[in-house]
Amino acid sequence: MPLAYTPTSVPVIVDAEACIANKGCTVCVDVCPLDVLAIDKENGTAYMKYDECWYCMPCEADCPTNAVKVEIPYLLR
Amino acid sequence: MTTENTEEIMQVDVLVIGGGTAGPMAAVKAKQANPKLNVVLLEKANVKRSGAISMGMDGLNNAVIPGHATPEQYVKEITVANDGIVNQKTVMAYAEKSFDMINLLDSWGVKFEKDETGDYNVKKVHHMGTYVLPMPEGHHMKRILYRQLKKHRVKVINRYMVTRLLTGKNGELAGAVLLNSRTAEIAVVQAKTVVLCTGAAGRLGLPSSGYLFGTYENPTNAGDGYALAYHAGAELSGLECYQINPLIKDYNGPACAYVTGPFGGYTANADGQRFIECDYWSGQMMLEFYRELESGRGPVFLKLDHLAEETIKEIEEILHSNERPSRGRFHERRGNNYRERMVEMHISEIGFCSGHSASGVWVDENARTTVPGIYAAGDLACVPHNYMLGAFVYGAIAGEDAANYCAENDFAELDLEQITAEKQRVLAPLQREDGITPYQMEYKLRRMVNDYLQPPKVTKKMEIGLERFNEIKHDLQYMSAKDPHELMRATEMQFILDCAEMAAAASLYRTESRWGLYHYRVDYPETDDANWYCHVQTVKGETEQAECFKREIDPYIIELSDDEKGAYNKLRVASTTA
Numbered sequence: 001m002p003l004a005y006t007p008t009s010v011p012v013i014v015d016a017e018a019c020i021a022n023k024g025c026t027v028c029v030d031v032c033p034l035d036v037l038a039i040d041k042e043n044g045t046a047y048m049k050y051d052e053c054w055y056c057m058p059c060e061a062d063c064p065t066n067a068v069k070v071e072i073p074y075l076l077r
Numbered sequence: 078m079t080t081e082n083t084e085e086i087m088q089v090d091v092l093v094i095g096g097g098t099a100g101p102m103a104a105v106k107a108k109q110a111n112p113k114l115n116v117v118l119l120e121k122a123n124v125k126r127s128g129a130i131s132m133g134m135d136g137l138n139n140a141v142i143p144g145h146a147t148p149e150q151y152v153k154e155i156t157v158a159n160d161g162i163v164n165q166k167t168v169m170a171y172a173e174k175s176f177d178m179i180n181l182l183d184s185w186g187v188k189f190e191k192d193e194t195g196d197y198n199v200k201k202v203h204h205m206g207t208y209v210l211p212m213p214e215g216h217h218m219k220r221i222l223y224r225q226l227k228k229h230r231v232k233v234i235n236r237y238m239v240t241r242l243l244t245g246k247n248g249e250l251a252g253a254v255l256l257n258s259r260t261a262e263i264a265v266v267q268a269k270t271v272v273l274c275t276g277a278a279g280r281l282g283l284p285s286s287g288y289l290f291g292t293y294e295n296p297t298n299a300g301d302g303y304a305l306a307y308h309a310g311a312e313l314s315g316l317e318c319y320q321i322n323p324l325i326k327d328y329n330g331p332a333c334a335y336v337t338g339p340f341g342g343y344t345a346n347a348d349g350q351r352f353i354e355c356d357y358w359s360g361q362m363m364l365e366f367y368r369e370l371e372s373g374r375g376p377v378f379l380k381l382d383h384l385a386e387e388t389i390k391e392i393e394e395i396l397h398s399n400e401r402p403s404r405g406r407f408h409e410r411r412g413n414n415y416r417e418r419m420v421e422m423h424i425s426e427i428g429f430c431s432g433h434s435a436s437g438v439w440v441d442e443n444a445r446t447t448v449p450g451i452y453a454a455g456d457l458a459c460v461p462h463n464y465m466l467g468a469f470v471y472g473a474i475a476g477e478d479a480a481n482y483c484a485e486n487d488f489a490e491l492d493l494e495q496i497t498a499e500k501q502r503v504l505a506p507l508q509r510e511d512g513i514t515p516y517q518m519e520y521k522l523r524r525m526v527n528d529y530l531q532p533p534k535v536t537k538k539m540e541i542g543l544e545r546f547n548e549i550k551h552d553l554q555y556m557s558a559k560d561p562h563e564l565m566r567a568t569e570m571q572f573i574l575d576c577a578e579m580a581a582a583a584s585l586y587r588t589e590s591r592w593g594l595y596h597y598r599v600d601y602p603e604t605d606d607a608n609w610y611c612h613v614q615t616v617k618g619e620t621e622q623a624e625c626f627k628r629e630i631d632p633y634i635i636e637l638s639d640d641e642k643g644a645y646n647k648l649r650v651a652s653t654t655a
Contacts, residue, residue: 001511001555031126033297034290035236035258035562050562052290054297055403058126072407075288076327 010048011055011073012037018067019045028059028068086491089117090483091476092253092268094239094302096120097128097295098465099455099472100274101222104231106476107272114483117266118231121238121258121565122297125223129276129295129432129456130465133216135336135399137189138202138464140210141175145199148172152635154205157644158359159435159461160591160604162315162612165634167460170442174470179210182469186221188214200339204355204644209335216399237264238301240503240568242271242309242451243496245489250309250450252491254499256568261507261561263500267488270450270479273438274472275302277320277456278576280569282426282531283523284329289516291329293322293425294456299569300576302457303429306438307575307623311446313615314439314459314628316583317596320430321532322358323366323377326423330401332379337396340388345380345419346372352653358433360592361645367424367532367594374653378419389415424594426523427531429576432456432463434595439614439628444475450486452479505556506567512557515567522549522570526577534584534598543581550574579615579623586625587613 014028022044029037029046037059038049046068053073060068071077091107093100096118104118120127141151151172156163179197183189190198190211201207212218226233237255243265245251250271255264279294290296307313323344325332334344334356343351346369353365370377381389393415397405407413413420431437437459444452452475453459455468463471506515529542553571558564589605590598611627618624 001513001557003511003514003557003559030123033122033127033131033295035122035565052296052566054290054292054295055406056131056295057402058131061132061402062126070403070406072328072403072410073286073288073291076286076291076329076407077410 008051009074010051011053011071012048012059013069013071014046015067015069016043016045018065020065021046025064027062027064031058031062033058087264087266088115088488089266089268090114090270091116091479092266092271093118093274094253094271095128095274095276095455096124096233097274097276097455098130099468100272101226102469102472103272103274103454103476103479105225105229106473107480108229108231110477110480111484114480116231118226118233119237119239119255120233120235123235124226124233126219127297129298130218130400131295132402133218133399134212134465135215135333135395136212137179137210137466138335139175139208139462139466140179140197140199141172141208142179142197142199142210143176145207149635150206151208153637153641154203155462156633156635156637157641158204158357161610161642162435162591162630163461164631166442166631167440169634170474171460171463171467171470174473175466178466178470178473185225187218188212202335202338203357204648209339211336213395238565238568239305241499242305243491244309244448248310248448249489250448251489254496254503256503256565257561258565259561261504261564263503265491265496267491269483269486269488270452272452272454272475272479273302273306273457274455275457277428277430277432278303279428279430280523280573281428281576281580282526283520284426285423286327286329289519289523293324293329294428294430300429300572301569302453303438303579304572304575306446306451306453307579307617309448309451310617311448311451312439313579314437314612315435316429316579316615317587317613318360318435318592319427319532319580319595320434320436321363321427321594322425322433323363323422324425325404325407326421328404328407329425330404332420332422333396334379337379337381337392340392341384342379342381342392344422345378346374347376347378348374349380349419350653352650353648354650355648359645360434360595362593362648363424363595364593364597365649370424377422379422380419381415382418386416426527427580429580430456431459431461432468434592435459435461443478444471445478450482503568506558507564509557512555513552515556515558515563515570518549518552518556519566519570519573522546522574522577530577530580530584532594532597534596536585536598536600539581539585543578546574546577546581582623582625583613583615
């Protein structure tokens with residue numbers, strides 16, 4: 001059973017300028033209840049790796065540089 | 078802990094599973110009872126922001142505060158709201174400890190609303206009594222709990238989930254098998270006691286948006302504890318009494334009438350007319366909600382547009398900073414200004430949650446399940462309408478009782494065959510290079526839950542549902558996970574499958590209607606006290622299928638008069654009767 005790749009537009013957006021993941025910060029990744037955020041090591045920023053969001057906002061609330069913004073997932077908007 | 082390559086097994090006296098609300102309290106109380114105990118708090122996410130209250134809570138829904146309510150009144154109200162099917166001793170154990178718990182939380186720094194004299198400012202939302210205590214600054218709840226965990230030196234392990242509990246020769250608890258959600262590392266714990274605090278089964282039905290994670294409950298609460306208890310041989314109870322909530326349509330979060338009610342907001346039909354006398358969540362209220370939604374006066378709305386500007390501002394401040402703060406963002410995009418128009422509501426997907434209804438793992442007034450060494454507290458423990466404060470109280474009861482159990486019992490021997498079989502089961506999807514993804518299987522399963530289990534319940538539909546669930550069970554051999562994260566979802570998907578099967582079995586077993594919409598059976602529309610004034614228990618049967626039986630209700634400790642018994646059946650505003 002071969003697998004296909006189906007892209008989705010994700011609700012959590014990270015401002016690459018403001019994000020300090022390149023300095024070792026992982027706060028948003030740590031606090032996400034669903035563990036859907038990750039660090040892109042090449043670019044040194046956090047990003048949403050899995051589209052499994054509860055739009056609950058700890059990632060945004062706890063980000064030390066206000067780099068994270070949580071939108072309502074498109075299917076619910 | 079042991080990995081596949083080492084033989085070291087971690088020994089724990091009290092293993093608390095789930096670090097949301099009840100869990101941290103259980104861990105702290107076990108440690109206070111005996112500081113020498115090895116107490117571990119295990120969390121699938123991170124205890125700093127986990128569980129139903131990851132962003133805090135806006136109030137206590139069931140505060141029993143002297144001068145406003147008595148434990149006796151509260152037990153009566155919950156008995157009536159739950160159509161008589163309660164073990165009153167468990168509700169009384171909560172009610173008697175409710176006020177002390179509020180004072181403890183107050184001393185820890187939780188900010189409750191108080192009046193000018195410093196007394197708790199309790200509001201009336203329930204049909205009969207007065208139990209709602211607002212926490213306008215409740216967004217700091219998790220931080221306060223975290224401080225207590227540190228202070229009491231509770232060992233916290235994040236990003237591990239339990240896949241199965243292990244049992245000893247006599248069926249008692251022996252330990253647990255753990256899975257790391259980031260590395261797929263398997264670990265084994267030998268434990269004298271576990272306290273299940275894994276919350277509701279919130280990913281049972283599919284939200285009408287079709288978004289798997291757009292659930293009412295925190296979707297990390299996939300029903301883990303229900304399935305863990307089931308496979309360990311424990312009794313579950315009231316699973317036919319689903320959780321179904323009135324929510325903001327599409328956003329799928331609370332509207333929230335408990336907060337807005339005391340300010341003058343209410344649930345209304347399309348004409349802006351009030352049709353229920355009381356917005357407190359009960360099956361009976363949900364049935365009236367459902368009828369209005371399906372009628373020519375539907376859909377249903379939260380009405381605030383008649384309120385003064387300063388009142389609306391205050392409501393916005395509470396609702397848009399607490400519990401589900403992204404509500405404000407949702408309303409903004411929709412142009413839902415509370416001042417100008419009503420907010421459209423609908424009915425949630427089904428779930429299990431004793432915090433709101435009565436579907437849970439059976440516990441007695443000491444938070445003990447029917448398996449020695451296994452405790453349960455919070456949304457998954459069958460103490461009806463227990464909410465957040467009930468989670469704290471039962472977390473405390475469980476932690477203290479587990480500490481006592483540890484003093485009197487030794488570790489049970491681990492069965493290596495159980496462990497090997499479980500490792501193979503859990504890791505199998507990771508070893509398949511291709512196959513069906515956990516997301517496809519979960520989507521199909523939950524869509525079938527909606528099609529066949531969502532009330533109004535019909536016998537034949539639920540039977541077909543069970544057939545579909547069995548087909549999905551057969552397909553598990555094809556499930557493939559590409560990384561540890563997907564393996565976590567694959568494991569959760571199997572918990573959801575267990576819950577779906579249990580929901581169908583319990584619903585089919587009780588051949589009457591009860592709890593309004595929660596168990597409204599079209600082909601058995603009447604409540605039948607002669608045959609069904611009893612609990613319905615669900616256990617894993619010999620054939621590996623869910624089996625049900627009746628459990629007698631313990632004699633009431635608080636008697637009800639006949640007119641009180643029917644109070645929650647009179648929720649419709651008389652002038653709106655069809």
